[in-house]
Amino acid sequence: MTIKELEPKELWSNFYSLTRQPRPSKHEEKVRAFLVDWAKKNKIGCRVDAIGNVILTKPATKGMENREPVVLQAHMDMVPQARAGKKHNFETDPIETKIVDGWVYACDTTLGADDGMGVAAIMAVFASKTVEHGPLEALITTDEETGMTGAFGLKKGELNGRYLLNLDSETEGELYVGCAGGLDANLTIPYQTEKAPRGMVAYRLTIGGLRGGHSGMEINTGRANANKLLFRHLRWVAECGIRLISIEGGNMRNAIPRDAEAVLAFPKEHEECILKEFDKVASWVKKELGAVEPDFRIAYEKVRMTPTVITEADTQKIINLMLVAPNGVIRMSKDMEGLVETSLNLSIVKTTASKNFVLKALLRSSVDSAKEVLGERLVCLAELCGGKCQLTGAYSGWKPNMESQLLQTMKQTYKKLYKKEPVVTAIHAGLECGILGSKYPEMEMISFGPTLQNPHSPDERCNIESAKKFYDYLVAALKAIPVKK
Numbered sequence: 001m002t003i004k005e006l007e008p009k010e011l012w013s014n015f016y017s018l019t020r021q022p023r024p025s026k027h028e029e030k031v032r033a034f035l036v037d038w039a040k041k042n043k044i045g046c047r048v049d050a051i052g053n054v055i056l057t058k059p060a061t062k063g064m065e066n067r068e069p070v071v072l073q074a075h076m077d078m079v080p081q082a083r084a085g086k087k088h089n090f091e092t093d094p095i096e097t098k099i100v101d102g103w104v105y106a107c108d109t110t111l112g113a114d115d116g117m118g119v120a121a122i123m124a125v126f127a128s129k130t131v132e133h134g135p136l137e138a139l140i141t142t143d144e145e146t147g148m149t150g151a152f153g154l155k156k157g158e159l160n161g162r163y164l165l166n167l168d169s170e171t172e173g174e175l176y177v178g179c180a181g182g183l184d185a186n187l188t189i190p191y192q193t194e195k196a197p198r199g200m201v202a203y204r205l206t207i208g209g210l211r212g213g214h215s216g217m218e219i220n221t222g223r224a225n226a227n228k229l230l231f232r233h234l235r236w237v238a239e240c241g242i243r244l245i246s247i248e249g250g251n252m253r254n255a256i257p258r259d260a261e262a263v264l265a266f267p268k269e270h271e272e273c274i275l276k277e278f279d280k281v282a283s284w285v286k287k288e289l290g291a292v293e294p295d296f297r298i299a300y301e302k303v304r305m306t307p308t309v310i311t312e313a314d315t316q317k318i319i320n321l322m323l324v325a326p327n328g329v330i331r332m333s334k335d336m337e338g339l340v341e342t343s344l345n346l347s348i349v350k351t352t353a354s355k356n357f358v359l360k361a362l363l364r365s366s367v368d369s370a371k372e373v374l375g376e377r378l379v380c381l382a383e384l385c386g387g388k389c390q391l392t393g394a395y396s397g398w399k400p401n402m403e404s405q406l407l408q409t410m411k412q413t414y415k416k417l418y419k420k421e422p423v424v425t426a427i428h429a430g431l432e433c434g435i436l437g438s439k440y441p442e443m444e445m446i447s448f449g450p451t452l453q454n455p456h457s458p459d460e461r462c463n464i465e466s467a468k469k470f471y472d473y474l475v476a477a478l479k480a481i482p483v484k485k
């Protein structure tokens with residue numbers, strides 16, 4: 001059996017066609033041309049906007065002309081990941097699929113059900129002669145996965161819908177009504193170096209064994225930040241005449257840092273005492289973190305002394321900055337139990353050849369003003385340290401609207417169809433809805449999808465039963481959309 005024969009056929013046959021179209025992010029030409037061609041063959045209104053999004057239009061079916069107009073939304077690109085040893089060219093090769101125990105997998109690559117299932121559902125609805133719906137549009141965005149380029153580039157006034165159904169979330173039975181926006185903070189603190197005083201020894205102190213994880217989705221798990229822990233150890237010996245030589249920690253802005261290291265110098269007579277202090281702090285940290293970070297460890301080794309070191313005053317300044325800098329969850333949401341509203345991750349620290357201490361952080365919030373004030377805190381902190389902080393790459397969050405008419409309709413429809421309440425939730429990470437909502441503030445939005453596991457990895461899989469439930473629900477929801485106010 002191939003996936004083309006799975007039910008509902010109109011969904012899976014379209015998904016199958018998409019697996020034949022190479023579509024890694026930033027190389028969407030082929031899938032875009034395929035969609036335009038498909039629309040033409042099916043006599044569906046279709047245009048490509050300036051950034052490369054595909055926009056479809058379809059008039060209401062008979063008797064449904066007075067319903068609120070709806071936009072269906074999904075993204076055309078996929079994350080290209082293959083298992084080590086697998087030869088696969090994502091720009092030319094189709095994705096091969098297999099069915100195992102109720103799940104569809106690819107053969108050692110990402111499957112692209114994120115968000116190929118969303119696009120396939122749109123194709124099925126637009127080509128259908130039987131699905132009932134009001135005035136319909138579809139927005140199939142380009143390059144969601146590596147920068148949400150399509151959502152950012154969409155012009156105001158391009159869409160006329162009142163409600164937007166985003167088909168890009170990953171658990172059937174869950175309705176997403178909110179997401180976080182983001183902001184990058186880049187602190188640069190200049191420092192002076194000087195000739196190393198006599199009688200010093202140098203050590204490398206390393207923090208490791210931490211679990212890391214997604215800087216949004218996993219920021220409230222209590223996992224430790226290696227950069228923060230490194231400076232906690234340094235602070236405990238800051239009175240012993242220590243001098244920093246170099247710092248390096250973390251490597252990705254959207255990951256909680258797992259490793260960090262400092263090379264530092266101190267007077268030889270304090271050697272024993274300082275190493276003891278490191279062990280003492282590490283034992284406290286180990287106790288505090290317990291089961292959350294079972295593999296946390298520190299290591300120190302003597303290294304060659306360098307001719308220059310960072311001055312004592314600037315060493316203190318950098319350590320103090322890192323102790324004071326906020327990190328982790330700043331506030332939980334008032335609108336939704338258990339949802340993080342605002343957070344930040346002190347992602348990357350390093351000393352540079354141009355004698356700057358650089359700190360890069362990623363701030364997230366579902367409330368734009370809360371994210372902005374957190375950015376200002378970092379600007380103030382940098383200024384207090386005689387440096388500066390640039391705030392870049394801001395994008396909007398999506399604040400949950402529990403009063404939304406669309407949400408009421410979607411909840412009722414789900415309950416009628418499946419005899420149980422859907423879970424209404426939000427995510428502390430970026431979704432296209434945040435960006436789209438900032439351009440179309442009057443639009444009410446919901447995100448849902450079939451159950452996908454391990455997206456963005458070769459273990460990606462799509463649950464077959466959930467795909468049917470997802471599609472049936474979409475069809476029922478379109479029929480239930482209320483009359484225009």
Ligand SMILES: [Zn+2]
Pocket residue numbers: 075114115144168
């Ligand atoms: Zn996606």
